[in-house]
Amino acid sequence: MEIIFLNEANLADWQSKARPNVIALGFFDGVHKGHQKVIGTARREAERTGLPLDVMSFFPHPKTVLSGGKVKVDYLIPLEEKARLLEKMGVDRFYIVTFTRAFASLSPEDYVEQYLLKFGTVHAVAGYDFSYGFKGKGTIDRLHADSGGRIGVSKVEKVQYRREKISSTRIRSAILGGRIAEVRQLLGRCYTTRAEVAGGSLSLKEYYMLPQSGIYDVRIGTGSTWHDAQIYVDSDRQTISFMKQCLLKQIDQQEIAIEWQRRVANHSLYHSVAQ
Numbered sequence: 001m002e003i004i005f006l007n008e009a010n011l012a013d014w015q016s017k018a019r020p021n022v023i024a025l026g027f028f029d030g031v032h033k034g035h036q037k038v039i040g041t042a043r044r045e046a047e048r049t050g051l052p053l054d055v056m057s058f059f060p061h062p063k064t065v066l067s068g069g070k071v072k073v074d075y076l077i078p079l080e081e082k083a084r085l086l087e088k089m090g091v092d093r094f095y096i097v098t099f100t101r102a103f104a105s106l107s108p109e110d111y112v113e114q115y116l117l118k119f120g121t122v123h124a125v126a127g128y129d130f131s132y133g134f135k136g137k138g139t140i141d142r143l144h145a146d147s148g149g150r151i152g153v154s155k156v157e158k159v160q161y162r163r164e165k166i167s168s169t170r171i172r173s174a175i176l177g178g179r180i181a182e183v184r185q186l187l188g189r190c191y192t193t194r195a196e197v198a199g200g201s202l203s204l205k206e207y208y209m210l211p212q213s214g215i216y217d218v219r220i221g222t223g224s225t226w227h228d229a230q231i232y233v234d235s236d237r238q239t240i241s242f243m244k245q246c247l248l249k250q251i252d253q254q255e256i257a258i259e260w261q262r263r264v265a266n267h268s269l270y271h272s273v274a275q
């Protein structure tokens, strides 16, 4: 999979490398079950037509840019992790458009012209609530018309869990609430973060979220094996530590994966046990 960072400076160059494609559109933080349906729909269309499958996403989050940095988005996963997941789903090119105020001011028609038609898009897939162009005025229902009838469009209907839309926002609040079992249902897999182990302490890497304070059953991945463990989270201090230190020696100075399985106790219980 090719990863391409698009900006005003290299836009014309990439337009000149256009080839016909099917593309999935959206931010895709977390690559949850709703996103999987969008990308899966695009993949089937790519297979049917024999065209490459591309994804176009944005960075930083539009909310952060449009608020002038005032709104901070807690990302679920960093770009590298999004790229790993997209590659596993069969994506050929992953475009990441640098989201700036200038980009946000493009009219819906100009976005479609400059970023889809000039990139060779034959068919675009997005969810029922995808929006694009100045003030988000472009909607999936008008994308076909905005392309002058040249781009075929598939709209993915709302994917729900317990009668509510699955969204990145909902997953963020479930993580902050320690509702790890729900997070697993929404993502379609366990939430997995990466951390560094140095001198006996654990630190989460950037662009992952720390669940609510408490004790969690986790699996620790070292690249070669998985170990069952328990982790204590203090979300006020933003720290994580192992309940038993024995694993720490084996994995010192390594980058590990933490697969969050379930929350087994809350903060206060830990303190009464520890005292």
Ligand SMILES: Cc1cc2nc3c(=O)[nH]c(=O)nc-3n(C[C@H](O)[C@H](O)[C@H](O)COP(=O)(O)O)c2cc1C
Pocket (backbone or CB within 6 Å): 025, 026, 027, 028, 062, 066, 103, 104, 105, 106, 111, 129, 130, 131, 132, 133, 134, 135, 136
């Ligand atoms: C060309 C373009 C311009 C946009 N301009 C705005 C804007 O002016 N205001 C806004 O709130 N969002 C704007 N957006 C953001 C979209 O409304 C939407 O949040 C973004 O495309 C991510 O889509 P998703 O959240 O459905 O994945 C723009 C998006 C694109 C692609």
Ligand SMILES: Nc1ncnc2c1ncn2[C@@H]1O[C@H](COP(=O)(O)OP(=O)(O)OP(=O)(O)O)[C@@H](O)[C@H]1O
Pocket (backbone or CB within 6 Å): 025, 026, 027, 028, 029, 033, 034, 035, 037, 038, 125, 126, 127, 128, 129, 130, 156, 157, 158, 159, 160, 165, 166, 167, 168, 169, 170
């Ligand atoms: N539950 C869902 N059902 C169908 N399509 C979805 C769903 N969630 C997102 N999509 C689509 O997936 C693409 C990426 O969406 P986006 O990244 O905005 O997801 P989101 O989870 O709704 O995020 P946020 O919570 O920040 O609004 C868009 O085309 C969007 O319409």
